[in-house]
Structure formats: C-alpha cells, structure tokens
Amino acid sequence: MGVTIEPWLREILRCPVCRNELVDASGPAGPELQCAGDCEEPGRRRAYRIDDGIPVLLAEEARVFQV
Incomplete structure (x- = not known):
C-alpha cells in the first residue's frame, strides 16, 4: 500500500x-482504514481515506460500504 502509520498511533x-478498531485496506481511491466492526447497522461499515499519510477520521467524509 505504501502508507506507513506509526505503530503507537x-x-x-x-x-x-x-x-471499533481500524484495519488497513485498499479502497477504490487507494489506501484507507476500514472499521473492523459494524457501524450503526449490521453489515454496514465505514472506510476512512488516508491523505499524505494522515488518516481523515471524519464520519461525514467516510465511505460507507456493506460487507
């Protein structure tokens, strides 16, 4: 993926x-952090983009997807 986030962070x-914990993943726009559990509804999760190595953890900017 090419994005490194410090282990302590x-x-x-x-x-x-x-x-829930966030796990490394690759989404349609590149590297992202995906929620490891359901958000608000069963099977619904959020993915947060990473801009220049910085996770953008804003719920309104997250990509919502179904598992």
Whole structure:
C-alpha cells in the first residue's frame, strides 16, 4: 500500500462512529482504514481515506460500504 502509520498511533486509532478498531485496506481511491466492526447497522461499515499519510477520521467524509 505504501502508507506507513506509526505503530503507537495505529494502536489508538478507532472508528469515530462505533469505536471499533481500524484495519488497513485498499479502497477504490487507494489506501484507507476500514472499521473492523459494524457501524450503526449490521453489515454496514465505514472506510476512512488516508491523505499524505494522515488518516481523515471524519464520519461525514467516510465511505460507507456493506460487507
């Protein structure tokens, strides 16, 4: 993926909506952090983009997807 987030930061990052852990993933626009659990509804999750190595953890800018 090419994006490196410091290990100490990775440990404390959580989804701002459901507080679940975030995992590294690759989405339609490139590297992102995806919620490891359901957000608000069963099977619904959020993905947060990474801009220049900085995760954008804004719920209103997250990509919502179904698993």
